[in-house]
Amino acid sequence: xxxxxxxxxxxxxAVMFVISVIGFAIQDNLGDPxxxxxxxxxxxxxxxxxxxxxxxxxxxxxxxxRFLGNALQGDLGTSYFFKEPALDVILxxxxxxxxxxxxxxxxxxxxxxxxxxxxxxxxxxIISRIIMGLSIIGISIPVFLTAILMIFVFSVELGWLPSxxxxxxxxxxxxxxxxxxxxxxxxxxxxxxxxxxxIMLPLFVRLIRAEMMEVLESEYVKYAKAKGIHPxxxxxxxxxxxxxxxxxxxxxxxxxxxVAYTILTETVFQWPxxxxxxxxxxxxxxxxxxxxxxxxxxxxxxxxxxxxxxIYGLVNPTVNLARxxx
Amino acid sequence: MSLLSVSDLTVKFAMRDQTVTALHDISxxxxxxxxxGIVGESGAGKSITGxxxxxxxxxxxxxxxxxxxxxxxxxxxMNDAQMRGIRGNKMAMIFQDPMVTLNPVLxxxxxxxxxxxxxxxxxxxxAEQIAxxxxxxxxxxxxxxxxxxxxxxxxxxxxxxxxxAMALLLNPQLIIADEPTTALDVTIQADIMELLLExxxxxxxxxxxxxxDLGVVSQMTERTxxxxxxxxxxxxxxREIINDPQHPYTQGLINALPQQTLPGxxxxxxxxxxxSLTSIPVGCPFSPRCSYAVDHCRTTRPExxxxxxxxxxxHEVNRLHNDTPDQEKQA
Ligand SMILES: Nc1ncnc2c1ncn2[C@@H]1O[C@H](COP(=O)(O)OP(=O)(O)OP(=O)(O)O)[C@@H](O)[C@H]1O
Ligand SMILES: [Mg+2]
Numbered sequence: 001x002x003x004x005x006x007x008x009x010x011x012x013x014a015v016m017f018v019i020s021v022i023g024f025a026i027q028d029n030l031g032d033p034x035x036x037x038x039x040x041x042x043x044x045x046x047x048x049x050x051x052x053x054x055x056x057x058x059x060x061x062x063x064x065x066r067f068l069g070n071a072l073q074g075d076l077g078t079s080y081f082f083k084e085p086a087l088d089v090i091l092x093x094x095x096x097x098x099x100x101x102x103x104x105x106x107x108x109x110x111x112x113x114x115x116x117x118x119x120x121x122x123x124x125x126i127i128s129r130i131i132m133g134l135s136i137i138g139i140s141i142p143v144f145l146t147a148i149l150m151i152f153v154f155s156v157e158l159g160w161l162p163s164x165x166x167x168x169x170x171x172x173x174x175x176x177x178x179x180x181x182x183x184x185x186x187x188x189x190x191x192x193x194x195x196x197x198x199i200m201l202p203l204f205v206r207l208i209r210a211e212m213m214e215v216l217e218s219e220y221v222k223y224a225k226a227k228g229i230h231p232x233x234x235x236x237x238x239x240x241x242x243x244x245x246x247x248x249x250x251x252x253x254x255x256x257x258x259v260a261y262t263i264l265t266e267t268v269f270q271w272p273x274x275x276x277x278x279x280x281x282x283x284x285x286x287x288x289x290x291x292x293x294x295x296x297x298x299x300x301x302x303x304x305x306x307x308x309x310x311i312y313g314l315v316n317p318t319v320n321l322a323r324x325x326x
Numbered sequence: 327m328s329l330l331s332v333s334d335l336t337v338k339f340a341m342r343d344q345t346v347t348a349l350h351d352i353s354x355x356x357x358x359x360x361x362x363g364i365v366g367e368s369g370a371g372k373s374i375t376g377x378x379x380x381x382x383x384x385x386x387x388x389x390x391x392x393x394x395x396x397x398x399x400x401x402x403x404m405n406d407a408q409m410r411g412i413r414g415n416k417m418a419m420i421f422q423d424p425m426v427t428l429n430p431v432l433x434x435x436x437x438x439x440x441x442x443x444x445x446x447x448x449x450x451x452x453a454e455q456i457a458x459x460x461x462x463x464x465x466x467x468x469x470x471x472x473x474x475x476x477x478x479x480x481x482x483x484x485x486x487x488x489x490x491a492m493a494l495l496l497n498p499q500l501i502i503a504d505e506p507t508t509a510l511d512v513t514i515q516a517d518i519m520e521l522l523l524e525x526x527x528x529x530x531x532x533x534x535x536x537x538x539d540l541g542v543v544s545q546m547t548e549r550t551x552x553x554x555x556x557x558x559x560x561x562x563x564x565r566e567i568i569n570d571p572q573h574p575y576t577q578g579l580i581n582a583l584p585q586q587t588l589p590g591x592x593x594x595x596x597x598x599x600x601x602s603l604t605s606i607p608v609g610c611p612f613s614p615r616c617s618y619a620v621d622h623c624r625t626t627r628p629e630x631x632x633x634x635x636x637x638x639x640x641h642e643v644n645r646l647h648n649d650t651p652d653q654e655k656q657a
């Protein structure tokens with residue numbers, strides 16, 4: 001178990017190293033820190049001097065190592081626009097984004113399992129056909145269109161749900177304000193969560209259905225029938241457990257990807273999260289903030305993948321974590 | 327009264343463009359505690375027969391007509407809920423490949439306990455105690471520990487022993503074993519067969535053993551059905567069928583046994599292949615491969631007739647029987 005953890009940790013570090021190199025390369029090539037610092041009116045001589053002082057004329061490797069050293073101490077540069085450490089800016093926005101992802105995840109997990117199982121067990125029923133048809137539509141409509149349609153229907157026409165912002169949030173701890181403590185907060189997070197879930201949910205339904213149908217054809221399911229086991233137990237114990245194993249792996253990766261999808265959703269719903277912030281930072285050529293965002297998202301991605309692998313190892317008896325490290 | 331009485335069982339597959347018949351008018355009886363072998367080449371319909379007896383045909387397959395009387399009740403007409411009371415309880419099945427038969431994510435204990443609990447009101451502890459007793463009967467070392475193990479932690483031979491133990495959990499009247507050793511290492515095949523025979527005899531359980539190996543059938547069973555292209559071509563006491571086969575197909579199978587071939591000689595395989603379900607010849611289905619076939623065989627389908635103590639479906643059985651000794655002298 002420990003060996004496996006150490007191995008996973010090294011993989012994670014390797015991935016983070018690659019992300020940091022890419023991040024630094026962007027920093028190095030995009031925008032000119034001097035322009036942000038001194039504006040246009042300074043002579044070329046003074047500029048060169050400043051460059052030397054800032055170490056901008058050092059070799060790529062030397063500059064990267066400095067960048068890395070700072071990053072390891074939690075210093076991802078200072079936002080040009082906010083005049084604050086970039087990491088702080090992001091951490092303030094992070095809870096809003098994570099809550100949005102959580103909301104979407106709850107919707108996806110809560111609906112995809114029953115829908116996927118139902119459509120696998122009754123592939124020819126009318127309801128299954130409707131679900132599968134809707135899932136195709138869901139996959140093919142882009143998130144921002146779903147979001148705008150929902151705003152039009154539920155906010156503008158019906159006036160049931162708010163269309164922008166987080167509404168009433170309750171302070172929990174540190175930078176973390178939560179939507180889940182007030183009714184107003186729930187109302188505000190509902191539409192963005194659905195919009196964010198709208199692509200993944202149909203994918204998950206189809207994935208679970210396909211896996212489940214394959215499992216239902218397996219020898220061990222036929223054997224369970226031959227033992228006189230009740231269909232309910234065959235579906236939900238014999239088949240579902242084997243179905244969810246591959247789904248966990250794919251699903252975990254997708255939930256990591258969802259953090260990136262929040263850019264669109266947050267923009268449409270004016271959700272004050274880091275996706276919205278990222279788009280603004282690009283518009284303002286706030287390079288340190290852009291790079292810090294990439295690194296934080298990369299970090300979240302690596303962490304979720306590692307956790308997913310660990311969960312997979314724990315629920316799959318054929319994966320021996322203790323031995324996998326060897 | 328016999329334990330199992332199958333009459334005129336016909337099984338079809340509803341394919342997209344046509345319906346094909348996989349089993350034609352299969353009839354046989356099995357007495358309580360009797361052991362019956364079903365032999366034939368690949369595609370003969372042996373497995374389909376086995377699954378029909380469990381009313382467990384998978385999708386496009388269905389029982390078209392005929393009766394399967396098990397303890398006097400017609401299985402062919404039962405719904406799933408009624409069948410559940412019989413499957414695993416009065417009639418158990420042993421599948422071919424133990425590597426894929428057990429559920430990989432459930433422990434041996436869970437899979438044994440659920441079987442018992444599906445048919446009896448038992449607590450988990452009580453069920454585990456029964457499971458341990460049965461595991462001991464199939465010579466599984468330290469059965470208590472096995473209960474907590476997952477299938478992948480056990481060898482193929484061990485798994486098949488466990489599956490045999492599972493088949494015996496509820497003291498069934500009949501075990502259907504479909505090529506139970508084909509997927510196993512050759513060195514342990516005989517052990518598993520011996521174990522199965524021993525347990526069937528000591529528990530007075532009926533056995534239907536499906537195999538393509540006549541050698542196994544002769545050691546394990548009292549009666550034999552020889553199947554070809556979805557039909558029974560010869561049926562009778564195993565000893566007589568092995569020693570004095572009547573149907574040219576049975577003779578071909580026996581001649582192809584390695585024991586029948588002198589060292590250094592090639593195995594005498596029956597020429598040609600089993601026809602697929604969509605291309606079964608008119609007349610005798612075996613006629614294209616049969617060296618005794620005459621015109622009549624190619625046009626009219628032979629019905630099973632009694633010949634001595636066996637039943638055989640061959641037009642030329644009289645002529646053939648007189649010829650056989652000469653044939654053997656020539657060979
Ligand atoms: N699901 C299916 N759909 C269509 N045809 C099938 C199906 N399952 C089996 N068959 C056909 O039914 C015939 C009998 O199959 P069966 O599995 O009973 O053969 P078998 O005697 O058990 O052969 P083997 O020794 O290879 O196991 C074969 O021709 C096979 O192709
Ligand atoms: Mg078979």
